[in-house]
Amino acid sequence: xxxxxxxxxxxxxxxxxxxxxxxxxxxxxxxxxxxxxxxxxxxxxxxxxxxxxxxxxxxxxxxxxxxxxxxxxxxxxxxxxxxxxxxx
Numbered sequence: 001x002x003x004x005x006x007x008x009x010x011x012x013x014x015x016x017x018x019x020x021x022x023x024x025x026x027x028x029x030x031x032x033x034x035x036x037x038x039x040x041x042x043x044x045x046x047x048x049x050x051x052x053x054x055x056x057x058x059x060x061x062x063x064x065x066x067x068x069x070x071x072x073x074x075x076x077x078x079x080x081x082x083x084x085x086x087x088x
Contacts, residue, residue: 003088006031008041010050010080015041024059024069024084031082049075059084 001020004027008015017034021027032051041047053073062068067086072079 002027002086004031005085005087007083007085008035008080009082011042011078013041018087024086027084028057028059028071028082029055031084046075046078050080054080054082 001022003018003020004024005018006016006027015038017031019027019030019034021030032055035041035051035054036044036047038047042050050073053075054071057071057073059069059071062070069084070082071084072081074080
């Protein structure tokens with residue numbers, strides 16, 4: 001099963017984590033479940049809204065590179081950019 005690395009830019013912070021999943025879509029779904037539990041990142045309400053917004057997005061492949069996708073979401077006035085890399 002591939003290893004995915006996630007780099008989330010949100011509210012001035014950068015949050016990096018890794019997990020294994022069968023596909024990019026499954027990886028994002030698993031990642032958002034972890035995101036809700038990450039108490040280092042904002043309030044519980046904001047984490048839940050961010051997770052819901054990201055899981056609703058379809059990751060877009062980045063042109064010119066292999067195994068890299070991104071998706072984004074807005075929560076209130078805050079913008080989140082999630083980069084996803086299949087690392088192994």
